[in-house]
Amino acid sequence: MSTCIVFTNNFKRGLSNKVTFLITAFIPIVVIILGICANYFSQPSFNIGLLNSEQSDVSQKVVQSLKDTKGIQVGFASSSTLQTDLITGKFTAVVDFSGEEGHFTLLSSKNESVTKELEQLINRYMADPVSIIDINSLQETSLGIPQRTMAFIVMVLMLTSTVTASIMIKDKNTGTFTRFLYSPQKVATYIVGNILYNFTISYIQFVIAILMISLFRVDIGIHYYNLLLMGIWVSALATAFGTCIASLFKKEMYANLFSSCIALVLSLIGGTFVAVDRMPTLLTYISVISPTRWVIEATTYMEKGHLWFSTPKYISILTLFILIFAIIAIISNKKGARK
Amino acid sequence: MDHFLPLLSLGLKRRSKDFFVLFYSIVFPMIVILLLGYLSSKSYGNVLSSYHYYAIVTVPFCSLMAVSTVSYATQDEKMANTSLRFLTAPITKVELILSKLFSCAIVLSLCNVVTLGAAKLLFQMDFKGNFFNIIILLTAETFMVSGIGVYLGLAFKNLNAVRNFLNLPLCIFGFLGGAFFPIGSLNPIFAGIINTSPLTWVNRGIVSSIYDNNAQILWTVTIIFVLIGVIFTGLTILFFKKEAFK
Numbered sequence: 134m135s136t137c138i139v140f141t142n143n144f145k146r147g148l149s150n151k152v153t154f155l156i157t158a159f160i161p162i163v164v165i166i167l168g169i170c171a172n173y174f175s176q177p178s179f180n181i182g183l184l185n186s187e188q189s190d191v192s193q194k195v196v197q198s199l200k201d202t203k204g205i206q207v208g209f210a211s212s213s214t215l216q217t218d219l220i221t222g223k224f225t226a227v228v229d230f231s232g233e234e235g236h237f238t239l240l241s242s243k244n245e246s247v248t249k250e251l252e253q254l255i256n257r258y259m260a261d262p263v264s265i266i267d268i269n270s271l272q273e274t275s276l277g278i279p280q281r282t283m284a285f286i287v288m289v290l291m292l293t294s295t296v297t298a299s300i301m302i303k304d305k306n307t308g309t310f311t312r313f314l315y316s317p318q319k320v321a322t323y324i325v326g327n328i329l330y331n332f333t334i335s336y337i338q339f340v341i342a343i344l345m346i347s348l349f350r351v352d353i354g355i356h357y358y359n360l361l362l363m364g365i366w367v368s369a370l371a372t373a374f375g376t377c378i379a380s381l382f383k384k385e386m387y388a389n390l391f392s393s394c395i396a397l398v399l400s401l402i403g404g405t406f407v408a409v410d411r412m413p414t415l416l417t418y419i420s421v422i423s424p425t426r427w428v429i430e431a432t433t434y435m436e437k438g439h440l441w442f443s444t445p446k447y448i449s450i451l452t453l454f455i456l457i458f459a460i461i462a463i464i465s466n467k468k469g470a471r472k
Numbered sequence: 473m474d475h476f477l478p479l480l481s482l483g484l485k486r487r488s489k490d491f492f493v494l495f496y497s498i499v500f501p502m503i504v505i506l507l508l509g510y511l512s513s514k515s516y517g518n519v520l521s522s523y524h525y526y527a528i529v530t531v532p533f534c535s536l537m538a539v540s541t542v543s544y545a546t547q548d549e550k551m552a553n554t555s556l557r558f559l560t561a562p563i564t565k566v567e568l569i570l571s572k573l574f575s576c577a578i579v580l581s582l583c584n585v586v587t588l589g590a591a592k593l594l595f596q597m598d599f600k601g602n603f604f605n606i607i608i609l610l611t612a613e614t615f616m617v618s619g620i621g622v623y624l625g626l627a628f629k630n631l632n633a634v635r636n637f638l639n640l641p642l643c644i645f646g647f648l649g650g651a652f653f654p655i656g657s658l659n660p661i662f663a664g665i666i667n668t669s670p671l672t673w674v675n676r677g678i679v680s681s682i683y684d685n686n687a688q689i690l691w692t693v694t695i696i697f698v699l700i701g702v703i704f705t706g707l708t709i710l711f712f713k714k715e716a717f718k
Contacts, residue, residue, distance in 0.1 A: 160637045164644075180658050208658040216683035220520060221676055222654025242519040292639060386544040387492055393537070393639045394500050398507065406652050407511045416511060 135318050139326025140333075143300060158334065161293040165342035168285040169353060172278050179251070182210030182224035185231040192230035192237070194262040195255060201265050202254075215240065226251050235259060279354040283432045284405040286342075287367055287425050288396050290335050294375030295392035297331045299385045301376070305469065306383075320466045328376050328459065335368040355435050362441040363431065366451045370424055373458035380462040380469075399423045424454045476567045483575025486548065493541055497583030498590075501534040505591060512653070519683070525654070527591035528682075531584055532674040533651035535613050540638045542576045542621025543631065559714055569622060569708050577611075577618040584610045602681045602690075609677060609690050612697035613670075619701035619708075627711035645669040670697075 147154045181199055200207050210218055210227045218224045219242040226241035226248065237255060241248045254266060301323075304310040313323055343360050346353070355363075375392065382388040400406075402416060403425025409417055420426045431447035442448070487493055508530070509523035516522045549555040558568065585607055591597060599606065624631055624638075648655065649671025657663050666672055670693075677690035 156634070156637075160640070164640050167644075180656060206658045213686065214680060214684055216519065217676055217680040217686075218656075220525065220654065220679045220683060221650055221656060221672075223656035223658075242517055244515055244517050247515075248517060289640065293637075296637065386540070389639065390492070390496060390537075390540060393643070394496070397643075398503070401504075401507055401511065401652075406508075407515075411514075412511055413513070 135322045136326040136329065139323055140329045143327065143330040146300070157293075157296065158338065161289060161338050162342050162345070164289055165286055165338065166345050168289065169282050169342065169346050170349075170351060172282045172285060172353070179205045179225040180223060181205060181207050181251075182218060182227040183207065184210050184212060184215070184227050184229040189230065189234055191235060191259060195230075195258045198258040198262040198265060199255075203265075216242075228255065277354065277433075277436065279436050280429045280432045281405070282353050283363075283367070283428050284400060284403065284425050286339070287371065287428050288400045288405070290339065290368060290371030291374050291396040291399075292389075292392055293338070294331055294335050294371040295378050295388055296375075297334055298327065298372075298375040298379035299388055301327055301379045301466075302382065302385050302388060310466075321463050324376065324380070324459070324463050324466060328372055328462075331375060332369055332372040335372050336364060339364040339368050355432065359435050359441045363435070366448065366455070367428060369455050370428075370451055370458075373455045373462070374424075377458040377462045377465075380465040400425050402426070404429050424451065427451060427454075475561075475563045476571055479563065479567055479571030480575055483571050484578060487545065487575050487579035490545075493545075493579065494583065496541060497534060497538060497580055498587050501530045501587050502590065504534070505530050508652070509595075521595070523591075523595040524597050527588070527595060527597060528678050529649065529651045529671070529675050531587050531591070532610060532613060532671055532678070533646040533649065534587075535580065535584055535610060535617060536645060536671060537639065537642050538576075538580050538614070539617050539621045539624070539642065542580075542618050543625040543638070545576055546572050546622050546625025565712050565714055566709055568714075569626065569705065569712060572626075573615075573618050573622045573705055573708075576621065577615045580614045580618065581607075581611045584614060598682075600682050600685070602678075602687070605681055605687055605690055606678050609674065609694045609697075612694040612701070613674060616697040616701040616704070619704035623704045623708045623711075627708045645671050648672060650675055 147157075183196065196207060199205050208224070210224055215227060219227060219240065225243060226239055229238040229240070230236075232238065239248060239252050239255065241251065257264075257266060301310070304313070310323070314320070340361065343357060343364065347357055353360075374396075378392045378395070379388050382391060400423075402420045403409075403423035404412070404420060405425060409420050409426060409429075412420065427447055427450045431441075431451070434444065434447065435441060505523060505526045508526045509521070512522040512526075516525065549558055588603075588607065588610070592599065592603070624634070628634070646652065646669075648666050648669035650656075651671060655666060657666060673689060673693045677687075677693045681687040681690045
């Protein structure tokens with residue numbers, strides 16, 4: 134009952150300033166939709182630059198074969214910005230066919246194995262420009278669209294949940310929390326009420342974002358039913374994280390900025406940018422503490438056609454993370470209350 | 473401008489003792505450089521190592537993220553309930569604004585120098601004589617960031633609604649600018665979207681000055697950043713009302 138009072142009271146306070154509430158509610162939805170669309174449209178690819186616009190017949194056939202290869206885009210490179218284009222990622226590699234017929238020079242800032250495979254690819258096209266080759270083995274990250282999308286959503290929800298949870302910091306600074314403690318209520322009641330409020334906001338944002346992309350018929354590779362079920366745990370995880378961070382800091386600024394730092398680090402070690410199976414071994418073990426890693430693994434599992442409830446593994450792990458964050462929040466607030 | 477120097481001195485002392493500013497501007501970038509550098513150490517060849525790449529892109533990204541820090545710093549007095557003293561003191565709003573702007577810009581610039589210097593020593597980076605040019609670019613970026621932060625903190629209405637979500641567009645700019653991994657596209661639409669991020673141009677400017685011996689982008693971006701910083705400072709002076717400082 135008291136939890137419901139905290140829950141409804143937070144809504145009333147939020148709605149008292151409708152403009153701020155609407156901005157707080159809708160910006161994350163827009164960001165999630167943009168992130169989903171960006172992940173959907175940005176298929177991994179290799180950009181190959183041609184250093185010399187004048188080419189022989191052989192090299193023109195090779196270039197055409199490269200253009201016809203799925204996952205490769207070809208453009209013209211400039212020698213004055215060669216290193217800049219390679220390092221900043223405009224081109225994965227630059228090829229110069231201006232030497233002898235049948236010879237080429239390949240320049241790349243990537244590692245030796247990628248460079249060798251690209252050289253082999255071009256050599257094969259020189260020998261046989263007609264047979265187009267599958268280059269999936271060259272892709273450095275095994276993360277597909279659903280995994281990148283869910284990892285992005287987790288990070289965004291973590292950031293926005295901390296913003297919503299900062300109402301607790303305001304309550305402490307204005308004395309509202311102290312007045313609550315003078316009533317015959319427990320700290321856990323206050324925390325659970327705030328978590329429920331934050332979870333409701335986060336899940337509604339998630340559902341609206343998923344509904345919008347389903348209206349635009351953007352298929353991210355997982356059935357919407359599974360997405361909505363998974364969204365319950367993802368929203369709860371983000372909510373518990375935000376509440377934990379808000380409980381640990383006394384100022385909103387520290388909570389918001391630290392949540393960015395921690396969410397980013399958890400995403401990095403969780404495998405958002407480099408897949409876990411391609412990380413150094415030590416980091417593979419460390420990534421166990423990142424909830425993002427388990428969200429990505431659960432997404433991979435569902436992408437194969439399984440249902441969300443078909444295995445208790447990921448539900449248990451994510452629930453454990455939720456409980457850990459919630460317990461840290463409760464303990465932190467109890468310590469603060471004693472002071 | 474009699475009161476500018478004491479206010480500047482006060483701002484410098486506050487910012488330089490703020491553990492959070494130092495953590496966010498020095499320690500956090502180093503953690504990200506080490507983490508991302510280690511994660512992608514196998515992906516880089518002989519041109520530059522992963523640590524070199526992330527040292528180049530992380531420092532400007534963390535400088536940009538300091539917009540939030542500066543917007544909070546401008547409201548120090550409001551949070552501490554001492555702003556009424558500023559209202560009654562014979563301090564002009566120009567002195568107040570410039571002291572906050574320069575105190576933030578100076579401290580954050582020094583943090584950039586420390587971070588970049590530490591990265592140079594730790595990872596034995598060779599800037600090929602461009603170290604000070606890059607510091608000037610980062611200082612210009614910090615000046616712009618401070619200008620925007622001071623505007624948001626002092627002259628922008630509904631700051632509370634916007635400030636909480638400032639990190640989202642900044643992270644998006646970081647992503648588009650290649651702060652997490654090199655990103656590029658030959659598709660004109662995506663290339664255009666990537667070019668909307670200021671970090672794209674900062675990173676291109678730094679990389680082209682070191683590896684292609686071409687500092688044109690670097691100096692162009694520096695001048696643009698200084699101009700943006702001046703514009704936002706001008707807007708702050710125009711729209712800031714001392715009565716709203718309370």
